[in-house]
Amino acid sequence: MTIPRTASAIRAAVAARDVSAVEVCRDALDRIGRLDGALHAFLHVDDRGALERAARLDRDPPANAPLLGVPVALKDNICTAGVRTTAASRLLEHYVPPYSAGVVERLERAGAVIIGKTNCDEFAMGSSTEHSAFGPTRNPWAHDRIPGGSSGGSAAAVAAGMVPLALGSETGGSIRQPAALCGVLGLKTTYGRVSRYGLIAFGSSLDQIGPFARSADDLATLLGVIAGHDGRDATSANRPVPDYREALSDDLSGVRIGVARALLQDGVEPAVLDAFNASLHELARAGAVITDIALPHASLAIPVYYLVANAEASSNLARFDGVRYGERVEAPTLTETYYRTRARFGAEAKRRIMIGTFVLSAGYYDAYYLKAQKVRALIRRDYDEAFARVDLVAVPTTPTVAFRLGERTEDPLQMYLSDVFTAAANLAGLPAISVPVGLSKERLPVGLQLTARPFDEAALVRAAAALERRLPMPRPDAD
């Protein structure tokens, strides 16, 4: 029997013993071996650990395992006990965590096989995966293009069919933006929906872990596995997790979708706008009602985000001091050791630590950080007002298709602007999804972004399922 490609078909085939978990695992490792030399989606492939794990699942399959035998890739800022976790940084180049993240424990209980750790921007800071200390990932649709970021390795691995599922993390668009640029589904969960225990911290009022998949069904399954309360994360929400697969439907009758047209006036490529408008048409054909809304402060999401996130980053990255774990560059005194060790941060991490340190410093805190937090409250208020009238808010996920490697590395501000439509959901703590809805003339994917009320991930899954039946997404040649 040929090895199935979706998580749901793999689970069914392994449960029925039509294929073994070991055969599925070998197939994934073969594909990674064939494709990853060109793509560099993975920083570490755990061949041995994955095969041992698959063999154990074959010998003794757990009951009620929604991901039985399914290979899953993890962004390399998610801690895995005994398996190197670098956050794509020189400072953690040899770091082997003594414990696993909460989401990793949940994946293991669900019968998943963790296949390896994916590339990302250093400490998840970037929008192209070019800020990885270990070299960039390439877009499976066009190898001279970036896959997006920071979770670019996870997006590329799923897009190229190396794995059916992967986890990424978001602080400001880092799942949805690469999902859009690689043509896969990517979901940012409500702040608090998924445990961050074992996620290497970047911006703690923003960070969330979320799933990548190639079908709404698989996305719903993975989301159901990782969502839920964890007492080890004080921001984890203690509320029930619905069965997200019950939301799968091709009927959107009664769903009201708001479009903030004013946001689309500048800098959106025609190919993106065309695919966006076509996807709205399909949503309407599925029964949704499309109306205009206003989000007056959403255009300020990027400046607010880069002040808030970097302030938090400068604080979180203070722990990398060469004392308790990670790399140390030896020097005669402790203070010099700090300086020399921290010189090993990459340029983008340094830039963000500098911005964050500046906006928190005496004399600037009120004008920058406090002001940004107030505008952040206004951004959230805009959404609360919109959600009194509509169930979902639609915008393109990104203003452009994937850009070329090197095109924006010299101009940080241009790089930041690729998250102009995604950062608002992080600041407001809302769940949001990117759904692949088409290709540009040069065959590069375009994503539609939908944002929902807090904890209404089910509404996002439902809309994604309706769209995938009407706008089936082709696969890159790698598949």
Next chain:
Amino acid sequence: MSEVLTRADVERIAALARLELTAEEVTLFAAQLTNILGYADQIQQVDTSNVPAASVTTPSETVFRDDQPAGSLPRDLLLGEAPAADPAAGLFKVPRVLGS
């Protein structure tokens, strides 16, 4: 109130963050940080009088747990992660802290 950051400003911020920068990085960051903060200045136009600052936007309650001792990761395992440690003494080792 757009800030222009000089090389001296960049060096002062880098010292606060214990970051060693090369001369090229100091020059580059002075220009780039000025540019980024200039862009961020657009938020100054927004009227935020009577707006409370949001830190976390999802309503949440203060989380309590019972004041009971619970298990933690073994000390030896964690000291084993350190670049230098004395596991028998239960201490991390660092270079000289005070001047000679």
